[in-house]
Amino acid sequence: MLQINSSDSHTISLLVANKPGVLLRIALVFSRRGFNIESLVVSPTQDGRFSRMTISANGNPSALEQIVKQCSKLIDVVQALEHSDAEAVECELGLIKVNIEKERRQELLVILDHFKAETIDITQDSVIFRMTGTGLQFDTLMAMLSEFKVAEVVRTGKIVMARGRELT
Amino acid sequence: MSKKSINGAEALIKCLENKGVEYIFGYPGGAAIPIFDALVDSKIKLILTRHEQGATHMADGYARATGKVGVVLVTSGPGATNTVTGIFTAQMDSVPMLVLTGQTITPALGKDAFQEADVFGITAPLVKHSYLVKNPNDIPRVVEESFYIASTGRPGPVLIDLPKDITSAVCTAALTNSEMDLPGYSLPKDPTDAELDAFAAVFKGSKKPLLLIGHGAVISRAAKEVKQLAELLCAPVTTTILAKGIFPEDHELSLGFLGMHGTAYANMAVSECDLIFSIGSRWDDRITPAKIERFCPTAKKLHIDIDPAEINKILVPDASIVGDAKAILKRLIPRLKPLKTQDWIDTVVRNKKRYPLKYKIHGGLHAQHVLSEMNELTNGNAIVTTDVGQHQMWAAQFFNFNLPDRWLTSGGAGTMGFGFPSAIGAQFGCPNDVVVAVVGDGGFQMTECELSTAAIHKLPIKILIIDNKYLGMVRQWQELFYDDRLSGVDLVGNPDFVKLGEAYGIKGFRIKRPADVKRILKRALDYNEGPCIIHAEVVKEGNVFPMIPAGGAASDMVIEAPKRKMEKPQGST
Ligand SMILES: Cc1ncc(C[n+]2csc(CCOP(=O)(O)OP(=O)(O)O)c2C)c(N)n1
Ligand SMILES: [Mg+2]
Numbered sequence: 141m142l143q144i145n146s147s148d149s150h151t152i153s154l155l156v157a158n159k160p161g162v163l164l165r166i167a168l169v170f171s172r173r174g175f176n177i178e179s180l181v182v183s184p185t186q187d188g189r190f191s192r193m194t195i196s197a198n199g200n201p202s203a204l205e206q207i208v209k210q211c212s213k214l215i216d217v218v219q220a221l222e223h224s225d226a227e228a229v230e231c232e233l234g235l236i237k238v239n240i241e242k243e244r245r246q247e248l249l250v251i252l253d254h255f256k257a258e259t260i261d262i263t264q265d266s267v268i269f270r271m272t273g274t275g276l277q278f279d280t281l282m283a284m285l286s287e288f289k290v291a292e293v294v295r296t297g298k299i300v301m302a303r304g305r306e307l308t
Numbered sequence: 309m310s311k312k313s314i315n316g317a318e319a320l321i322k323c324l325e326n327k328g329v330e331y332i333f334g335y336p337g338g339a340a341i342p343i344f345d346a347l348v349d350s351k352i353k354l355i356l357t358r359h360e361q362g363a364t365h366m367a368d369g370y371a372r373a374t375g376k377v378g379v380v381l382v383t384s385g386p387g388a389t390n391t392v393t394g395i396f397t398a399q400m401d402s403v404p405m406l407v408l409t410g411q412t413i414t415p416a417l418g419k420d421a422f423q424e425a426d427v428f429g430i431t432a433p434l435v436k437h438s439y440l441v442k443n444p445n446d447i448p449r450v451v452e453e454s455f456y457i458a459s460t461g462r463p464g465p466v467l468i469d470l471p472k473d474i475t476s477a478v479c480t481a482a483l484t485n486s487e488m489d490l491p492g493y494s495l496p497k498d499p500t501d502a503e504l505d506a507f508a509a510v511f512k513g514s515k516k517p518l519l520l521i522g523h524g525a526v527i528s529r530a531a532k533e534v535k536q537l538a539e540l541l542c543a544p545v546t547t548t549i550l551a552k553g554i555f556p557e558d559h560e561l562s563l564g565f566l567g568m569h570g571t572a573y574a575n576m577a578v579s580e581c582d583l584i585f586s587i588g589s590r591w592d593d594r595i596t597p598a599k600i601e602r603f604c605p606t607a608k609k610l611h612i613d614i615d616p617a618e619i620n621k622i623l624v625p626d627a628s629i630v631g632d633a634k635a636i637l638k639r640l641i642p643r644l645k646p647l648k649t650q651d652w653i654d655t656v657v658r659n660k661k662r663y664p665l666k667y668k669i670h671g672g673l674h675a676q677h678v679l680s681e682m683n684e685l686t687n688g689n690a691i692v693t694t695d696v697g698q699h700q701m702w703a704a705q706f707f708n709f710n711l712p713d714r715w716l717t718s719g720g721a722g723t724m725g726f727g728f729p730s731a732i733g734a735q736f737g738c739p740n741d742v743v744v745a746v747v748g749d750g751g752f753q754m755t756e757c758e759l760s761t762a763a764i765h766k767l768p769i770k771i772l773i774i775d776n777k778y779l780g781m782v783r784q785w786q787e788l789f790y791d792d793r794l795s796g797v798d799l800v801g802n803p804d805f806v807k808l809g810e811a812y813g814i815k816g817f818r819i820k821r822p823a824d825v826k827r828i829l830k831r832a833l834d835y836n837e838g839p840c841i842i843h844a845e846v847v848k849e850g851n852v853f854p855m856i857p858a859g860g861a862a863s864d865m866v867i868e869a870p871k872r873k874m875e876k877p878q879g880s881t
Binding site (some may be wrong): 165172 | 430433436437438440490493615616619
């Protein structure tokens with residue numbers, strides 16, 4: 141049974157045959173129904189014949205049910221499912237660059253430590269660090285960073301995995 | 309023992325032969341020459357059309373009339389883009405079709421090479437599936453998969469883009485028994501007994517059931533089961549315009565087709581039923597209101613469809629099953645009991661008598677008169693194709709069929725230009741049948757270049773042109789909803805269609821007076837040496853009724869020409 145969460149924010153996980161044009165076809169399904177894709181992660185699976193796509197998008201739930209079905213219907217899509225927060229774990233990786241003077245660096249490092257973010261580059265007047273976590277954790281961190289000069293943020297987009305022995 | 313090596317194009321054609329392809333409808337060009345070359349030594353008959361759009365509609369008509377996959381072959385660039393309308397038409401009506409497009413050589417892809425178009429990209433939203441072949445050894449597998457995909461489940465068009473270097477290169481792959489690699493494609497599982505029991509339980513207590521039969525039931529060849537079901541339940545049957553004939557239209561329980569220009573009594577039954585059971589119809593906007601809550605508000609809704617994406621798309625039914633109509637009905641029927649519908653049948657039959665489809669036989673020549681006479685003379689046996697417009701709706705109203713597969717019309721796409729070439733395809737597929745193409749003066753001119761194709765092959769198609777000297781359907785809307793401010797609908801300057809036919813060596817007949825209708829149609833039907841044109845010059849300003857304004861519900865139906873001005877409709881077209 142297709143379970144669609146009732147909010148407007150959705151994450152769909154697709155297992156697709158590793159063939160040319162799959163991404164184009166999936167993108168067309170979303171754009172036709174006016175869904176804005178927030179993030180899209182495409183990556184290899186443990187089986188070279190298939191790829192994993194994780195798509196986060198905004199739109200109303202009834203249209204999403206249709207989108208999931210229309211993705212499933214594509215010949216190269218093996219499985220398309222939406223995962224709710226309760227049954228899946230989510231994670232996202234981001235690189236964040238903050239322009240910062242020496243004097244305030246310590247203050248920043250304390251915050252990063254709290255979020256278990258790792259600094260991976262420090263110069264006289266900048267810091268790059270790596271953050272992993274849920275969307276919510278990212279939002280909280282960004283709120284804390286609002287008093288610093290955030291120069292840029294590059295996020296991978298959300299990936300999810302079904303809990304327990306259930307497959308994604 | 310070394311076998312002569314073959315190239316990709318020869319492998320392709322051999323594979324098509326193995327699939328039983330009899331005809332390819334096509335038009336050549338540089339990038340497709342290797343494939344045309346391979347056809348020289350093939351038993352497959354190449355039908356050279358006069359435009360690629362015509363080729364697609366011919367393949368479509370062939371497929372609809374025979375149930376086999378229709379095959380199209382064109383060149384790259386403009387040749388391929390000319391097939392877009394035909395691919396869309398086939399996709400909207402779930403018609404199995406294979407479109408082979410030549411393509412520039414693979415090293416030139418993406419470099420704006422001569423006649424390079426991104427055909428894979430352009431057609432992606434319009435096909436069931438598509439391929440861009442980059443290795444000649446993939447050809448046998450791709451053909452195997454394409455036929456399987458095009459013709460199973462919910463059928464549809466499949467496109468194979470074939471770069472010229474690939475069709476020219478040696479193919480060493482085995483041509484038979486190629487293994488398909490389709491991990492993402494499966495047909496629906498059979499429903500469980502429990503699902504069927506639960507579905508059957510919904511019928512209980514219904515006093516006013518209505519069966520709504522769609523094209524899915526035609527594709528599934530479920531005519532016998534539909535009749536059994538209707539007679540068992542004592543339930544009246546209405547069909548979508550595409551499914552005309554799936555249930556005998558002369559049956560007491562038949563209400564003809566429903567929807568925008570459907571019969572008054574079918575639409576009344578939709579308003580009044582307490583249960584509606586769609587078998588392979590997708591609740592399309594020609595038969596349901598824009599505000600879906602207004603559709604049969606108090607009726608239980610049941611839906612079976614082979615395409616899971618159709619379930620809950622337009623409305624959420626009380627019960628649904630995904631699967632093949634025929635297979636499901638076979639298992640559902642034994643679970644059902646006759647319903648107490650006598651009062652309902654009385655009402656429905658009374659409505660049939662009270663609100664019949666009518667037309668005038670005086671005050672000029674009326675299209676309905678011509679079509680109705682043609683119906684009598686062909687007696688439901690001819691294959692009738694139509695174009696799109698008023699004549700299409702009148703043909704749907706005044707032709708009656710007792711068999712499916714007799715009636716070919718562009719439903720979902722509403723493609724003008726479809727009627728005549730689809731008749732050519734149907735006649736190739738069914739050489740012993742009488743084929744009538746009912747076309748408007750507007751739509752016929754979109755694909756009339758195929759007169760050559762029909763003439764060369766001496767196909768005895770009756771091309772019945774309903775000439776009202778207008779883009780009549782649009783004119784009707786402008787008259788009814790836009791204060792008769794006609795804009796872009798006057799077809800002044802139409803050719804003399806009989807003379808046009810003569811230029812191609814085609815026999816012509818002309819009907820101008822009501823008194824001549826029967827006699828001239830008879831003569832045309834007796835003429836079988838080749839195609840003939842029947843030019844019916846009908847009154848210019850006839851309108852199609854009944855009519856449910858676009859977006860409206862069955863209860864908004866206008867049975868006869870209204871005296872008052874009508875509100876602009878809410879739906880799009
Ligand atoms: C390719 C295409 N272009 C435009 C339309 C819009 N359209 C629908 S019916 C119609 C008029 C058709 O005129 P004609 O072929 O003369 O048929 P009539 O309605 O007069 O019987 C038009 C323009 C269409 N359906 N298809
Ligand atoms: Mg006209």
